């Protein structure tokens with residue numbers, strides 16, 4: 001088999017890249033380890049920045065997102081028992097974010113790919129990347145016990161944190177930066193109306209909580225929990241009880257509870273790989289970097305990697321220039337480090353760290369008091385949350 005771009009991973013990065021390349025007339029094959037249903041069953045991100053919305057439109061798959069997504073112009077921060085609203089729209093001169101689940105975005109991309117008859121191999125095992133330091137890279141894999149080989153011009157490593165592409169880069173050529181946080185997020189999805197029409201980020205003495213949503217009838221809540229907690233130990237009732245304790249009186253009164261449709265614990269990590277290009281192989285999305293979810297940046301950073309990578313590959317074929325490819329890693333990393341910085345900062349502002357004493361809780365309160373009562377402070381949160389402009393600092 002031969003294709004122009006072999007894409008490893010059918011998460012949002014791989015699917016979006018496939019769609020953007022297809023629009024430009026470039027062939028790609030996607031190899032995915034799991035089934036499509038498994039990929040759709042992973043409940044993850046919920047907030048899209050404008051750049052991500054624009055890319056879905058550019059890929060021609062934005063119709064349902066615009067119909068069903070909820071535009072949010074602000075969010076609330078609750079600390080010391082009081083709520084403060086960050087008016088993102090006003091503070092950023094009219095920018096918003098959109099509530100639209102990663103599951104839905106993935107489904108739209110999968111449907112478009114299937115409708116266009118583009119090749120995705122699900123349940124591909126033993127995927128291995130070869131010769132990406134030459135002009136003729138190859139990818140091998142197995143499907144239903146049979147071995148296959150793809151010859152290609154480029155390999156796109158869109159295979160997430162545990163993927164094969166980063167792991168195949170020569171150790172001497174790669175630097176990894178990592179911070180693992182001493183807690184996780186316990187998430188619960190339920191078909192209940194959200195407690196509030198906007199998101200609420202909570203700094204409470206019992207730990208962080210987040211009230212998010214997927215629609216007017218579906219809620220997504222998170223609680224900071226110790227890494228030693230096991231999901232089987234958390235009944236729905238225990239979750240709701242703990243959430244109530246972290247909310248304010250208004251939240252406790254308005255909270256509508258119901259059976260969970262999904263419940264899971266995710267560890268929190270900051271992780272960056274440098275560089276993101278190894279010859280003819282590129283890393284994009286979670287394959288190259290992970291953020292703690294507090295800043296809602298993971299999927300959005302993945303989308304901008306894909307924007308830069310698709311432009312670089314399209315330029316290579318259409319304009320016969322390697323400038324975009326040569327520039328890919330540096331350009332992405334500039335943006336990634338800013339998203340990483342914001343996510344780390346917002347995480348340490350909002351969570352209780354086990355080794356921090358009472359003084360750090362006081363520092364957090366003072367910082368929140370400052371930020372939320374200062375227009376400059378609030379604007380800094382708002383402009384990072386909606387996403388910095390693509391050409392920021394260029």
Ligand code: RFL
Pocket residue numbers: 008009010011012013014031032033034039043044045046047048102124127158159160161162163164185187266284285286287293295296297298299300301302
């Ligand atoms: P994914 O989604 O992990 O997809 C990678 C795909 O590659 C496949 N794969 C392989 N395929 C073939 N061969 C192999 N050897 C393979 N190894 C792996 C995997 O099966 C998978 O299908 O990476 P991608 O596409 O880069 O997308 C990244 C996003 O999923 C991620 O950044 C976000 O979900 C992060 N995130 C959030 N991001 C936001 O922008 N806004 C949010 O509100 C937000 N909330 C979140 C989040 C992540 C969370 N968790 C669980 C980590 C909330 C949570 C709780």
Ligand code: PHB
Pocket residue numbers: 044045046047210212213220293294295296
């Ligand atoms: C979500 O809805 O899953 C979500 C929203 C905002 C975040 C993280 C996760 O910061």
